[in-house]
Amino acid sequence: MSIEKTELVVRTIADTAIGNEKYFGDLDSVVGDGDFGYSLARGFEKLLEGWDDLDRTDSGTFLKRTGMVIASRIGGTSGPIWGTAFMRAGGAAGGASELSTEQVVAMLRAAVDGIKARGQSDVGDKTLLDALVPFTDSLEATSDIHAAAAAARKAADATSDMVAKRGRAAYTGERSRGSVDAGAMAVAVLAERISEIWPTQGASS
């Protein structure tokens, strides 16, 4: 993955988050407080405002800067969580100019670990981790972004059967069962969008 490709992926995430503001917010309003879509959209808008000035030395630096903007500018739970994820992924990328699929998987693992540490959460808590980890596992196993996106979608759908153990939804205990987690579904939607733009830009890193 080149710096251009990294840029494109981040840009796609930003555009998709902004485009899905209402959908993500509605998901968060079932057992949450309905601001997830708004927080994400406003944060990524801020990222795009300073887009041209982001340090593009290499993919790692670019992702770290992205994470810092997000962490410092998005409010709610999502700012620290998503910011940490981007910063950790950037850190794992190091100074490499081209990233192999193995490296991308390692970056995703770093992001996951960062989220776990920041959120004191784990797989099974009904959070975005429950889509991000299956996505990463599948990417590692298949090296196929489409398969990975499908795994994320399946896992996100499956959060509907879970009881929330972290985040605002956790306050509702058993009542959180029956609806998907907003963060997990966002990961699935973003993964799908990334998989859609992927082949048209060349299949390999």
Place this chain on the structure above:
Amino acid sequence: MSIEKTELVVRTIADTAIGNEKYFGDLDSVVGDGDFGYSLARGFEKLLEGWDDLDRTDSGTFLKRTGMVIASRIGGTSGPIWGTAFMRAGGAAGGASELSTEQVVAMLRAAVDGIKARGQSDVGDKTLLDALVPFTDSLEATSDIHAAAAAARKAADATSDMVAKRGRAAYTGERSRGSVDAGAMAVAVLAERISEIWPTQGASS
């Protein structure tokens, strides 16, 4: 009309006002503030609470006491207006033990004059006067309570075409057209109820 009959008429008015609380209130909420039914019902409830202790020396005294309870216990516009009407009617009755139709008409005229003075209002202002005056006129002309009640009903219905010039509805100017006046309709309903009980209690005074 004997003191027993006067008592029965007042009692009928009280029961009917209490029974029509919601209807009268709904009428008042179209261009008023919706409390007319409540005010009337609570006031007549208070009257019934002290019912047995009201001075029954003669019809005049009984009506004056009724008016005083109403004036001092009903809030809103209706307390002073209805209280004044009963007090003036009682005053016009004097100490007579039997009241002729002529005397009843004179009592109603006194009530009307009292309302006009207290409310600085007149026929045509879209108030209860627009039913009470036609009722009185008809009673005078026909000596027939049924005809008088019908006249009151017709006149009350006709207030729908009028623009309010007194009371809370007057603030709305032209917008008060298209709905009947709550006070006028209450007079019509009361007149009808009185006409219904009338024959069963003996047709003459």
Place this chain on the structure above:
Amino acid sequence: MKKFVNDPKSFVPEMLEGIALANPETLKYVPAYNLIMRADMPNENKVSIVQGSGSGHEPAHVMVVGKGMLDAACPGDVFAAPPMDYVYETAKLLNSPKGVLLLVNNYTGDRMAFDMGKEMAEADGVRCEILTVNDDVAVQDSLYTVGRRGVAGNFFVIKAVGAASEQGADLDELLRIGRKVNDVTRTMGVALTACTPPAKGSPLFELGADEIEFGVGIHGEPGRERRRLVAADQIADDLLDAVVSDLPYNSGDRVALMINGLGGTPISELYILYRRAHQRLAAQGITVGRSYVNEYCTSLDMAGASLTLVRLDDEIETLLHAPAESAIRVF
């Protein structure tokens, strides 16, 4: 109806009992006349200041009984002027050698109750004067009504006469001050939703999802007209224009600006209106000398707001600045 209510008939007395329980040292409650009064009144060196009016406008007026404000309030039922008996008994209980000032919002029912109550109290030797408040510009002067309605601006009249009476002003002086404040005070309101009187149990009127009632009365009386819901700044402008042009207020004037919530509107939204009104007044050369953003005179749970201006001079501003206490407090 979704309300915290037991029996609608006991709505007012239960509220009054709550006020009394929450303020045991400063207030006294006389259930027979819906009367909330200062525990330290009457005082023979001070004119007693009393207001009646219907209930449903809280904190007006039962919650502004306190030092420097009202000495007593004897409200009627929800949206109904008090019976004259309440006025009469209240005037007697608050009787002071310096007299009793009866503040009346300008509605037919209130005026009749206070006129009759005053006559009866005077017959018993109580010296009373009536001061009528009529600040609502929504009602264009007309031959037909009793004239403009008394709405949120009554707060300023109360504050001014309350402060002056603490300083020893006599009844005539209070009448002068109260009339003067009333004369330079104007209000205009707007409803986003209808209120639901407890006894009725359903909304008093119907407003479409994108309709507002411009010029609504505090009893839910229809206003000047139905309009489409527009942005907050536009609503603030419309309210302000109606008020500014009425007195009129002119460039160079110094004013008090009140944004009053009608009961269902959160204070965050009131500040959105305040911001615009303040900025627009500044652009017209009118200086806001004192600001008021809160609920002062509500219409039960109605979502909406009113905007009030008071033209200040040194005398009025000093009286508005004077200390005061009441049951509606934060700390």
Place this chain on the structure above:
Amino acid sequence: MKKFVNDPKSFVPEMLEGIALANPETLKYVPAYNLIMRADMPNENKVSIVQGSGSGHEPAHVMVVGKGMLDAACPGDVFAAPPMDYVYETAKLLNSPKGVLLLVNNYTGDRMAFDMGKEMAEADGVRCEILTVNDDVAVQDSLYTVGRRGVAGNFFVIKAVGAASEQGADLDELLRIGRKVNDVTRTMGVALTACTPPAKGSPLFELGADEIEFGVGIHGEPGRERRRLVAADQIADDLLDAVVSDLPYNSGDRVALMINGLGGTPISELYILYRRAHQRLAAQGITVGRSYVNEYCTSLDMAGASLTLVRLDDEIETLLHAPAESAIRVF
């Protein structure tokens, strides 16, 4: 959505600008960080007290910035904890040799933002301590959540540490006092209607015409359970029982009792609840030493209320009695 709002994205900044315009002498507004601060702070002889939290809970917290209360508030968007940047910059701006006390309502987002902001400020040499408020008994303690939520009870923590800091208390002393007040404070809320966040434009959840959400969160989070709408006295009893049994409060205790409106409920109804709660406490041998009936911590336009008890001792009661000022004022 029937609200006074222009662009939902500017809802919070416009509100903050309104607050600043209405309080030009006492408050300063720093738009870049949604920051409302006392114009006379920082002060090197006083610990600075700061609270963040999401917006939509007004008057909490931006309207309780003032002498004896908060020195600054840096809210996030509606219902969203502030970004860590706001915390960081606010801590730097309020830096005092005596330190900065950061009050945090106990939610994941708020805790993360304040933890990160504190770390960054400390790296710049600002001495900071975090005090977490968690008074909501609706959330049964659990392994899964960050524990009980911080709701209306935060008013008492602010009031106590605000008063103590005016009297010169140092950071450690404020931590002790704040924790002590938090430890004896419990709250339970109930919603009659859902709130409508401006950016969402529709109610956050659906409640049937005869349903209430018992134990609702101030962000509209579902509570313990849906119940049928019952009489006000029954609701007051249920709220009180949940609160009293939690600490528990016992016969012989002296308490502060707060009935807090959630935004859409008029103050008249709050007093109906207050009456019952006061009477029932008295019947249980618990004395109300101080009462609070108003809006303190709202959830936008939600109709509903919460009930808070604070167990008083001489120290706490003296601090609650101390004078304080803020933007939410009547006079």
